[in-house]
Amino acid sequence: MAERGLDAAGVDALSDDQRTSLEQEIARRVQEVMQEALSGEAKAAQAEGRPPKPMVIDISV
Numbered sequence: 001m002a003e004r005g006l007d008a009a010g011v012d013a014l015s016d017d018q019r020t021s022l023e024q025e026i027a028r029r030v031q032e033v034m035q036e037a038l039s040g041e042a043k044a045a046q047a048e049g050r051p052p053k054p055m056v057i058d059i060s061v
Contacts, residue, residue: 034057041053
């Protein structure tokens with residue numbers, strides 16, 4: 001939101017299409033960060049010769 005210069009009021013003022021686009025972008029970025037974290041954990045575990053820790057992530061919307 002900050003990259004687009006939006007605050008809560010700015011998001012409220014978006015059209016449905018703009019809001020959907022913003023929400024999809026946020027979801028994509030969250031997914032990328034989560035994937036990087038999981039990959040990092042798996043690589044670290046492999047380097048240490050242990051299995052990666054199981055992770056359960058529940059993102060209920």
